[in-house]
Amino acid sequence: MIGASLLLALPSLSSAQSLSLPGEVLPAASAQQPVSAEVDAPPRADWSNDRYGPVAQAPRVDIDSLPPFGANLFEGGFRGTMVDGLNQDYRIKPGDQVTLRAWGAVEFDRVMPVDAQGNIFLPSIGPLDVQGVSSAQLDARVRQAIQSVYPENVQVYTNLQGVQPVGVFVTGYVENPGRYAGTPSDSVLYFLDQAGGIDNALGSYRRIRLMRGGQVMASIDLYDFLLRGDIPRPQLRDGDTIVVDERGSSFAVTGDVERAYRYELRGQNLLGSELVQLARLKSGVSHVLLRGDRATGPVATYLSLSEFLDRSIQRGDEVVFSADQREDSIVVTLEGSFFGASRYALPRDARLGELLDAVAVPADMTAEESVSIKRESVARQQRQALHDSLRRLETTYLGASSATNEEAQIRVREAELIQTFVERARTLEPSGRLVVAHDAGISDIRLQDGDVITLPEVTDSVLISGEVIVPQAAVFRPGMSVWDYIDGAGGLTQRGDEDHILVVRQNGAVRDADDISLRPGDEVLVMPAVPTKNLQLATSITQILYQIAVATKVAIDL
Numbered sequence: 131m132i133g134a135s136l137l138l139a140l141p142s143l144s145s146a147q148s149l150s151l152p153g154e155v156l157p158a159a160s161a162q163q164p165v166s167a168e169v170d171a172p173p174r175a176d177w178s179n180d181r182y183g184p185v186a187q188a189p190r191v192d193i194d195s196l197p198p199f200g201a202n203l204f205e206g207g208f209r210g211t212m213v214d215g216l217n218q219d220y221r222i223k224p225g226d227q228v229t230l231r232a233w234g235a236v237e238f239d240r241v242m243p244v245d246a247q248g249n250i251f252l253p254s255i256g257p258l259d260v261q262g263v264s265s266a267q268l269d270a271r272v273r274q275a276i277q278s279v280y281p282e283n284v285q286v287y288t289n290l291q292g293v294q295p296v297g298v299f300v301t302g303y304v305e306n307p308g309r310y311a312g313t314p315s316d317s318v319l320y321f322l323d324q325a326g327g328i329d330n331a332l333g334s335y336r337r338i339r340l341m342r343g344g345q346v347m348a349s350i351d352l353y354d355f356l357l358r359g360d361i362p363r364p365q366l367r368d369g370d371t372i373v374v375d376e377r378g379s380s381f382a383v384t385g386d387v388e389r390a391y392r393y394e395l396r397g398q399n400l401l402g403s404e405l406v407q408l409a410r411l412k413s414g415v416s417h418v419l420l421r422g423d424r425a426t427g428p429v430a431t432y433l434s435l436s437e438f439l440d441r442s443i444q445r446g447d448e449v450v451f452s453a454d455q456r457e458d459s460i461v462v463t464l465e466g467s468f469f470g471a472s473r474y475a476l477p478r479d480a481r482l483g484e485l486l487d488a489v490a491v492p493a494d495m496t497a498e499e500s501v502s503i504k505r506e507s508v509a510r511q512q513r514q515a516l517h518d519s520l521r522r523l524e525t526t527y528l529g530a531s532s533a534t535n536e537e538a539q540i541r542v543r544e545a546e547l548i549q550t551f552v553e554r555a556r557t558l559e560p561s562g563r564l565v566v567a568h569d570a571g572i573s574d575i576r577l578q579d580g581d582v583i584t585l586p587e588v589t590d591s592v593l594i595s596g597e598v599i600v601p602q603a604a605v606f607r608p609g610m611s612v613w614d615y616i617d618g619a620g621g622l623t624q625r626g627d628e629d630h631i632l633v634v635r636q637n638g639a640v641r642d643a644d645d646i647s648l649r650p651g652d653e654v655l656v657m658p659a660v661p662t663k664n665l666q667l668a669t670s671i672t673q674i675l676y677q678i679a680v681a682t683k684v685a686i687d688l
Contacts, residue, residue, distance in 0.1 A: 322338075
């Protein structure tokens with residue numbers, strides 16, 4: 131474990147649990163006590179109602195601007211999937227073609243049409259009524275008729291070879307109303323697709339009727355097909371009409387859902403539990419904002435997901451799902467020299483000292499005084515600060531005017547230098563290193579989710595990099611100066627700046643070489659000299675070079 135003397139003002143220590151099992155975390159610190167001070171104030175309003183309270187950051191949406199649920203249904207090519215008429219449930223009708231083969235006591239092989247009376251004519255036997263018989267029953271029906279005359283030594287084979295085409299009218303709220311050809315076994319989807327699909331602005335996906343002689347033969351709700359693959363399969367007849375009704379009452383669903391659409395009500399309302407099945411929530415959804423109009427006036431109710439399940443959704447409502455609940459734990463990662471697991475689940479208020487005191491490290495092999503943290507929020511700040519500095523550099527110098535031709539030429543060379551420098555600088559990625567170790571110990575800061583805590587291993591080397599002839603790692607020797615190590619690396623390059631040499635500690639701290647003594651694990655970083663006589667420009671670029679060195683431990687080549 132990290133020495134207690136290195137930690138500053140540590141709280142009571144807890145034993146850490148690794149992330150090997152879900153839910154294992156460091157025991158949370160004692161619960162916060164409520165403030166006992168009394169405040170003289172008038173009674174507060176109760177905002178826990180349907181009109182007031184916390185809400186998700188979601189602007190009101192126009193329901194008609196959302197695509198309807200099922201809008202992509204007719205992109206699947208139903209019109210190219212006409213059936214061949216051999217559906218087992220197909221009922222034979224006049225005009226169909228039946229292939230009949232018999233051999234043994236009697237032999238014949240022919241294709242027989244079903245006549246207007248619904249009969250086929252069997253040679254030497256006579257007419258046989260097959261109208262209304264399913265294709266699955268046809269073989270048994272014919273076999274029975276033949277064997278009633280030739281009871282022995284007769285084999286029979288039948289096949290429904292072809293069916294009469296039908297013309298079906300498709301009308302209502304479809305893109306291209308008209309009469310379309312198909313077969314009696316074709317799906318309603320086939321004919322709807324022939325008509326260009328349902329009008330997404332006005333058509334209903336839940337109220338589709340199959341009409342025959344003024345009677346409703348089937349009612350079709352495409353939500354059943356979209357969700358479960360269920361759809362009525364009526365046998366169509368020539369002259370049938372498919373009618374798509376006008377879109378019914380609708381409501382909008384947005385937020386953290388897989389299906390952000392305009393949904394159509396089948397009746398007057400829908401329960402929240404039913405909507406959850408329709409919309410397919412994303413992981414982590416915890417709350418729902420329900421907005422709409424009621425007889426008592428507008429409402430905006432912010433509910434937990436469990437409360438929403440029993441709520442009624444009505445026409446014109448907007449439902450916004452959100453993952454609006456903070457996790458009770460964070461996950462941090464260890465790297466470097468230590469024993470045990472490398473990832474830990476901790477309570478949100480866990481501090482660095484608690485974790486370090488629970489981590490076993492190899493004796494005399496861990497540089498406890500050089501602990502540091504890589505933190506994404508710090509990396510973002512460094513990235514933004516560097517971006518702002520580079521933008522100021524471009525704004526200040528690239529737009530400057532010139533009074534003479536000589537000055538203009540100097541400006542051109544400076545612009546080339548700036549542009550090259552900015553391009554290279556923008557490719558660098560800050561490390562987000564947070565320095566927590568210093569001479570007095572280790573700052574006991576609160577950890578954040580995603581932190582990477584580095585416990586560096588003890589080293590006996592010093593790294594020399596940047597503008598030196600031979601960048602290298604050298605063995606640390608007490609008493610050797612920065613210049614001794616630089617000379618051992620071949621000295622400075624022509625671009626090396628002897629006035630700007632940095633030392634980067636193992637803990638991420640960056641110091642000027644003139645201010646500190648070297649110790650094992652340090653990196654000597656020789657900065658480049660800025661190749662310009664413009665002192666103001668050189669100062670600006672040098673400052674950014676220092677900024678880059680702190681954020682990335684890199685001396686960018688100019």
